[in-house]
Amino acid sequence: MYRKYLWVIVVLIAGVSACNKEITAEYESFRGFVQPSNFPQPFYRFGNNAVTKERFELGRKLFYDPLLSSNNTISCGSCHIQTSAFTHHGHAVSHGIFDRMGTRNSPPIMNLAWSTSLMWDGGIVDLDLQPIAPITNHVEMDDSMPNVLNKLRNSSAYPALFQKAYGSPEITSTGFLKALSQFMLMCVSSNSKYDSVMRNQALFTAEEQEGYQLFRQKCNTCHTEPLFTDHSFRNNGLPPSMVDDPGRYLVTQKPEDRYKFKVPSLRNLSFTAPYMHDGRLFTLDAVFDHYTTQVQHTPNLDPLFLVNAQPGLAISAAERQKLIAFLKTLNDRSFLLDKLLSEQ
Amino acid sequence: MKRILIIGITTAAIFSSCKKDDTPEYNPNVKADLSVEFDNVAGAADLQMNTATYNNAAGESFKVTKLKYYVSNFVFTNSNGTTYTVPQKDSYFLIDESDPAAREAELQVPEGEYKSVSFIVGVDSLRNTMDVSQRTGVLDVAGTASDMYWGWNSGYIFFKLEGTSAASMMGGVFQYHIGGFGGYSSSTANNIRKITLDLTARGVAKVKSGKSTNIHLMVDILKALNGTTNMSFATLPMVHSIAPGTPVANNYVSMFTHEHTEN
Numbered sequence: 001m002y003r004k005y006l007w008v009i010v011v012l013i014a015g016v017s018a019c020n021k022e023i024t025a026e027y028e029s030f031r032g033f034v035q036p037s038n039f040p041q042p043f044y045r046f047g048n049n050a051v052t053k054e055r056f057e058l059g060r061k062l063f064y065d066p067l068l069s070s071n072n073t074i075s076c077g078s079c080h081i082q083t084s085a086f087t088h089h090g091h092a093v094s095h096g097i098f099d100r101m102g103t104r105n106s107p108p109i110m111n112l113a114w115s116t117s118l119m120w121d122g123g124i125v126d127l128d129l130q131p132i133a134p135i136t137n138h139v140e141m142d143d144s145m146p147n148v149l150n151k152l153r154n155s156s157a158y159p160a161l162f163q164k165a166y167g168s169p170e171i172t173s174t175g176f177l178k179a180l181s182q183f184m185l186m187c188v189s190s191n192s193k194y195d196s197v198m199r200n201q202a203l204f205t206a207e208e209q210e211g212y213q214l215f216r217q218k219c220n221t222c223h224t225e226p227l228f229t230d231h232s233f234r235n236n237g238l239p240p241s242m243v244d245d246p247g248r249y250l251v252t253q254k255p256e257d258r259y260k261f262k263v264p265s266l267r268n269l270s271f272t273a274p275y276m277h278d279g280r281l282f283t284l285d286a287v288f289d290h291y292t293t294q295v296q297h298t299p300n301l302d303p304l305f306l307v308n309a310q311p312g313l314a315i316s317a318a319e320r321q322k323l324i325a326f327l328k329t330l331n332d333r334s335f336l337l338d339k340l341l342s343e344q
Numbered sequence: 345m346k347r348i349l350i351i352g353i354t355t356a357a358i359f360s361s362c363k364k365d366d367t368p369e370y371n372p373n374v375k376a377d378l379s380v381e382f383d384n385v386a387g388a389a390d391l392q393m394n395t396a397t398y399n400n401a402a403g404e405s406f407k408v409t410k411l412k413y414y415v416s417n418f419v420f421t422n423s424n425g426t427t428y429t430v431p432q433k434d435s436y437f438l439i440d441e442s443d444p445a446a447r448e449a450e451l452q453v454p455e456g457e458y459k460s461v462s463f464i465v466g467v468d469s470l471r472n473t474m475d476v477s478q479r480t481g482v483l484d485v486a487g488t489a490s491d492m493y494w495g496w497n498s499g500y501i502f503f504k505l506e507g508t509s510a511a512s513m514m515g516g517v518f519q520y521h522i523g524g525f526g527g528y529s530s531s532t533a534n535n536i537r538k539i540t541l542d543l544t545a546r547g548v549a550k551v552k553s554g555k556s557t558n559i560h561l562m563v564d565i566l567k568a569l570n571g572t573t574n575m576s577f578a579t580l581p582m583v584h585s586i587a588p589g590t591p592v593a594n595n596y597v598s599m600f601t602h603e604h605t606e607n
Contacts, residue, residue: 048475117529123497125528128476132485132495145486173486174477251497252530253587 036190038198038226042113044127044185049178054165059183064343067151069141079106083336085268086110092279103243105279108272113185116231120261120277123251128177189267189335211326214319221304222263233260234302237295241278258299267330288320370455376553380449381560382439384411393441401570404577406509411441413503414467420453421460428453438482458549461559462540466502469525499523505568512581522593524586533586535593539600547605558606564599571595
């Protein structure tokens with residue numbers, strides 16, 4: 001008898017809590033910006049732009065909306081494709097409006113909350129001001145900011161979405177830019193095997209572990225864990241191309257910055273080929289060929305590449321395999337599949 | 345009785361107006377209107393965009409098709425030596441020769457007599473690095489400032505002078521875009537220039553509520569091209585980044601002169 005009651009109670013509690021769970025799950029499905037436990041504090045000032053569901057969703061819609069380009073054909077998502085970790089798969093340099101070609105490879109929209117500067121040359125420091133560059137670049141979206149905002153004002157959907165997000169249907173540059181930032185800030189990739197290992201939830205294989213040790217010796221000074229960049233600008237010895245892109249020099253106009261580019265993250269490399277600022281290398285093997293035999297002693301070559309007789313890094317064939325095994329642990333499929341970040 | 349009253353009022357009015365002219369009584373706790381007018385000229389002639397032809401010191405003839413520049417951070421020095429800094433949020437103006445409504449900085453300052461004015465040509469580094477929500481009005485990057493902003497190397501363009509000249513090998517066009525506030529993390533050339541003008545020779549500004557005072561400045565755009573460095577459209581038709589703009593900024597510090605003050 002006693003037992004019977006107990007069971008009824010247990011079942012009842014379970015039923016109620018299951019119900020509760022469903023409700024809270026719906027409420028909590030949007031968790032805002034979550035700080036990964038193995039990452040440092042973000043650089044972005046969230047105090048000026050606290051992430052909310054409505055603002056994030058507005059930003060996501062804007063990110064995938066071709067209305068942002070002059071002939072309404074190109075969206076941010078055209079060059080930053082989620083299934084390629086938000087890069088432009090298959091395109092060495094960005095391919096924009098009217099099939100015009102840019103000169104640089106489109107980098108991933110990934111972990112930007114920790115980026116101290118944006119673009120290969122760091123010409124932009126504040127993520128909120130970043131969208132102005134592609135929107136007004138004539139090889140990318142070729143539009144103007146006032147025109148884009150006017151198109152949004154005259155659209156049927158946006159005034160209501162701004163109302164939902166900001167409590168006013170007025171479409172301002174601040175509301176527009178900060179919503180785009182919210183979407184981009186939520187593009188966090190922190191669920192690779194490497195992250196699980198760092199959080200003591202998984203173990204490297206022996207090969208990956210050896211690769212990790214080699215990585216820490218040979219790469220980590222520049223591609224620093226856990227974001228795999230130290231956010232600095234360096235010259236890794238690529239021979240200048242026909243375009244002769246001077247990199248960081250464009251921003252500072254200092255001779256010591258010629259041919260320096262931002263150290264890119266190495267997360268999700270399996271999905272972000274081609275590599276380097278102009279997408280000139282198509283495979284990881286080509287990257288290792290570069291570092292071992294093709295580093296050129298151009299002005300401002302990083303001194304780390306000048307310790308051996310041959311400029312570059314000494315990496316044996318066996319070491320290369322181990323390094324590649326480790327680099328693969330930086331892939332994060334959940335980032336590519338996260339529905340929250342997809343076009344709805 | 346009525347007549348006496350009217351006479352009385354009239355006398356009082358005359359008396360008080362006399363008194364005002366002789367020894368104005370300023371109440372420094374009250375703010376009044378003061379405008380600074382930027383009258384763009386080319387040498388001794390009023391600037392005529394698109395039509396008139398001018399010559400630079402390099403001997404090249406040219407026409408002007410666009411002239412825009414920011415003036416900001418106004419500070420006024422009272423004849424008693426104290427200074428008044430206009431609050432930053434009210435202190436940014438975009439002078440645009442193509443827009444008759446955009447040739448004055450309209451300000452509010454405490455009543456008083458002012459013997460000098462200073463301002464900067466451009467946008468200070470603080471505002472250049474501020475949160476986007478603080479960039480409103482003439483600083484709105486999707487509004488008035490949209491063509492006075494470098495998107496790829498974040499920062500406001502301080503001064504834009506564009507035109508045509510047969511000397512330019514870039515399709516007969518020249519474009520001088522001057523910007524550069526000193527850089528975020530890595531320092532770049534700083535092309536912010538501060539201008540200080542003495543008003544005593546040509547009329548101090550007597551600011552009092554109920555009237556409007558106007559400080560009339562002449563801005564000789566030829567001086568932006570000729571001076572410490574004589575600019576040549578043949579050798580440098582385009583300036584679209586920071587460092588090459590420095591000689592122009594060094595020239596244009598001399599382009600502002602005080603013409604008169606309307607009190």
